[in-house]
Amino acid sequence: MNNRQQLKNxxxxxxxxxxxxxxxxxxNLPSIGTLGLVMILPIIGGxxxxxWLDDRVEGYSTHWTLSxxxxxxxxxxxxxxxxxxD
Structure with missing residues (x-):
């Protein structure tokens, strides 16, 4: 009993x-650096x-770049x- 009382106290x-x-x-929020990366990497990749696709088309075009x-x-x-x- 004494051990239980001590534990309780x-x-x-x-x-x-x-x-x-x-x-x-x-x-549990991710760090700001991670948020920045997951936001900016798809933009840079796009x-x-x-x-690259616009360079393959004849003439001056920014259609693919903007899209x-x-x-x-x-x-x-x-x-x-x-x-x-999450």
Whole structure:
């Protein structure tokens, strides 16, 4: 019985300490660097691929570059959303 009472007192003291310290679980957000990478990499990839495709077309064209820039932006936004959502 004495061991149980000691354990109970010890646990109660720890609970009081934790509450006093204001210990609350922090949200599990990824670092800002990771968010930046998952946002910017699809944009850069889209621009690079679009520029490469535009070079293959005769004449001056930015159709693929602009289209894939927009697609990369949309993909990047979805990546950030799904990463933060978890």
């Amino acid at each position: 010890k646990v109660e003291r720890q609970v009081k300490r934790i509450k006093k310290a204001g210990h609350e679980p922090r949200p 621009v690079y691929l679009g520029h 894939l820039l927009f697609a990369g932006l949309v993909i990047g936004i979805f990546n950030v959303y799904f990463l933060i959502k």
